[in-house]
Amino acid sequence: MLAEIRRRLAAIMFTDMVGYTSLSQRNESLALALLDEQRRLVRPHFARHNGKEIKTIGDGFLVEFASALEAVRCAFDVQQSMHESNATRALDSRMMLRIGIHVGDVVFGGGDIHGDAVNIASRIEVVAESGGICITEQVFDQVRNKFEFPIVALGPRELKSVQLPMQVYKIVLPWEKGEEGRLASERRRIAVLPLVNMISGPADEYFADGMTEELISAVSKIHDIRVIARTSVMKYKGGGKGIAEISRELKVGSVLEGSVRKAGSRLRMMVQLVDAGSEEHLWSENYDRELGDVFAIQSDIAQRVAEALKVELLSSEKSDIEKKPTNNPEAYTLYLKGRYHWNERTRAGNDKAVKYNEKAVELDPGFALAYAALADCHVVSQNYGWRMPRDAFSRAKEYALKAIEIDPGLAEPHASLAFVYAGYEYKWREAEEEFKLAMGLKASYAYTYQWYSLILRFMGRLDESYEQIKRASALDPLSRVIGINLGFELLAIGRTKEAIEQYRRVIESNPDYAHAHFELGWAYYTEARMDEAIEELRKSAVMSGDDPHYKAELACLLGFAGRRGEANKIIDELEALSKSTYVNTAKIAFALFGAGRVDEAFSYLEKSYDERADQILYFRTHPGFEDFLRDPRWASLEKRLGLSK
Structure with a gap:
């Protein structure tokens, strides 16, 4: 028997469905239905984060992970799924989970795991609030500089069947209410507003904008602070809105604002950190230095912001901030x-x-x-x-x-x-x-999540793609590019009406943005609203100055609508243009598919593959291309792209 005992270090997650026992006594059929629904929503997240479901224990799960960070991210995604599901449910049919996570040595065998680590994880879960996540210090040590949301200490807790008190931490979820959540989460979500250009000439505008971006980058190096991306904050350049309105739109708890003046080799800056809720000044400073000291100024501002927000810097973060590029x-x-x-x-x-x-x-x-x-x-x-x-x-x-x-x-x-x-x-x-x-x-680098979302979409992992674009949107909520990508991911997972609403929101803020009209048009196509779809794609072509990208998509849609004469005329124009300038061959292929010229379309897709045009990767999720995906020629291309199942 001793030879069969094996050990390994693992992150252990316990979940528990709050109030399930009492609900079973009141309404057994509803309780069983909610349990099935909870399991349907939760289980996909385990595999997505490389977790192994060991077993169910009543209404809860015991899950093992090789990584503490994967366990925490899985727990967050589980609670986010529950939060989104509950938003549309009646009060008496909501599903609330508690989650506890611990890292330690486990004994495994026969498909099960045992040991103190398992026992501690089960006791930590009890400490969590309804809808919350609690972790031990061992987990905190491994994730504190890597996880996207604040983690606050709850202090030492005595746990049943555990000899000594254990330090317990709570993950502050973005949707949580109350003073603790506001102070820990919202205050550490910060917007660095465009620095006011105090330089006399507009030719030096680049310096004020550049310094704004560099301050965003400097503060972003502090992992416990979430910084809104440049794209969103630059919309407030020139003033016109107060701190309270800006904070509501960006959902931030703190705002850093100021001005800059460069005169010869001298640099003058005034900056202040403001609590968005009370508009109280948390910290302010004036700098009058040589231009060569610009990096020391940026470093000092980032460190003073961390101090004002009560964030303890790691030594690695401090050295990174102080590094001169x-x-x-x-x-x-x-x-x-x-x-x-x-x-x-x-x-x-x-x-x-x-x-x-x-x-x-x-x-x-x-x-x-x-x-x-x-x-x-x-x-x-x-x-x-x-x-x-x-x-x-x-x-x-x-x-x-x-x-x-x-x-x-x-x-x-x-x-x-x-x-x-x-x-x-x-x-x-x-x-x-x-x-x-x-x-x-x-x-806090939003582009990483946006681009990763795109790659996951190409790989066919649509649920994960949606999760990543939501993270990008949280960091850059007013970005029109991220906004339309959020719409596309909603469309890809079948939430068409939400996708249309998302595109309309982007257009409301950016009425001349050609790509938003293009995406809205294809969303209309999926609802068989062909006239509206064509109208939107015509707008995108006109707004873009007849960009080949949008003309090709218009030709594709016209072909699908049975107006192949118009489609072929545009295709002729694109092929003529390609003789003098680069036109993406994948886009010409898309137009040819719409016009019913399938053999020519696949020939162009082969050219696109040879050129390494990344637009070929959009083929898998392009509306209307479902029949073409079953063609053996696409299967051959898909295999060479490394995307075959």
């Missing part, structure tokens, strides 16, 4: 100019960004941030169809690897490299590893 002020100025133009998301702006950052790395070959910015430029250039994919992707990979070689702790190049691995090399496992590494390095 370059000793060359001119190289840094060029980098700021590059980021300013990259954020315009225009071809001309992207080209300028490349030139500025190339000059920056000439001045300082060890400037990792500038190499990371160059990688971003080339990822965007292929995504928008401005450059041939093979060329753009290879340059993006070169620059991302160079940035990582200089500074492995930068999140941005890992995210760019992940996109290259997926969209260009079809190395899906390596892409996931890079995305997860980027998340661990900088949990």
Whole structure:
């Protein structure tokens, strides 16, 4: 018997359905129905986070994980599923769970696990509130600088059948109410508003915007603080709204605001941290330094924000914040100019960004941030169809690897490299590893979650894709790009009406955004609202200045609507244009599918594969292409893309 006893270190999760016993006594049929529904909602999350369901214990689960972080993320996703489900339920049919997690040594055999670690996990679950998650100190030590939401100490607790009191922690869930949740969660969710440009000339506007972005990046290095992304906060540039209104729209508890003036080699900054609820000033400071001290200013601001929000910095976080990316002020100025133009998301702006950052790395070959910015430029250039994919992707990979070689702790190049691995090399496992590494390095970097969501969509893991885009949206709630991606993920999982509402919200804030009209049109198509669909896709083509991307999609839809003459006319225009400029071959293929020219369409898809045009990856989830997915030619392509089941 002794030979059969085996041990291993594991993270153990216990769940319990609150009030199940008493409900069974009052209404057994309702209790059984809710139990079945709870199990249906919860079980998929175990496998998604590499958990092993050991057994059910009454109305609860005993689940084992190899990673404490996976266990905590699984627990969060379980409670989020419960929260969303309960929002649509009557009060007497809501399902509330308690979850406890512990890490320790377990004895296993015969398909079951035993030991003190299992016993402690079961006792920790009892401490959790209804709908809550509690963890032990052993779990906290492994996840505190990696998990996206605040964790607060509840103090030592005496647990049944456990000899000594144990330190217990509670995960503060975003939807929780009450003072504890507000202080711990909302205050540590912060918006860095655009710094007011006190410089006389608009030509120096790049500096104020660049400093705003760099402050966002500096504060984002603190894992226990969630920072709203640049895209959302820049909408408040120029003022016009007060702290209270901004905080409601961004769902933040703290706001950092200020002004900047650069005069020759001198830099003056005024910043203040404000509690969004009371509008009380938590901290403020004036800086009057040499331009070469800009990194010391950014570091000091980030550390003072952490102190004001009562966040204890890890030594690694402190050293990361204090790290100087370059000793060359001119190289840094060029980098700021590059980021300013990259954020315009225009071809001309992207080209300028490349030139500025190339000059920056000439001045300082060890400037990792500038190499990371160059990688971003080339990822965007292929995504928008401005450059041939093979060329753009290879340059993006070169620059991302160079940035990582200089500074492995930068999140941005890992995210760019992940996109290259997926969209260009079809190395899906390596892409996931890079995305997860980027998340661990900088949990507030919204692009990581957005791009990871996209890759999960390509892989057919639609529920996971939806979860990741929700995380991106929480960090960048006013981003129009993330907003439409959220709509697409809703559409992909069959929540069409919600998707349409999401697209309409984006259009309400961005009425001239061509891509939002394009996505809304295809959502209308899935509801057989063909006239409205065509109208929206025509708008997208006009608003984009007849961009080939949107013209091709319009041709596809016209073909599906039986208007193949109009579709073929657009296809002729696209093929003529492709002789003088790059037109994404996957988009021409999509137009040909709509027009019923299937053989030609697959020929273009083969060209798209050879070019490594990432638009081919959208084929699997494109509305209306269901019949084409059953064609053996797609099966062949899917296998080469590394996506076959």
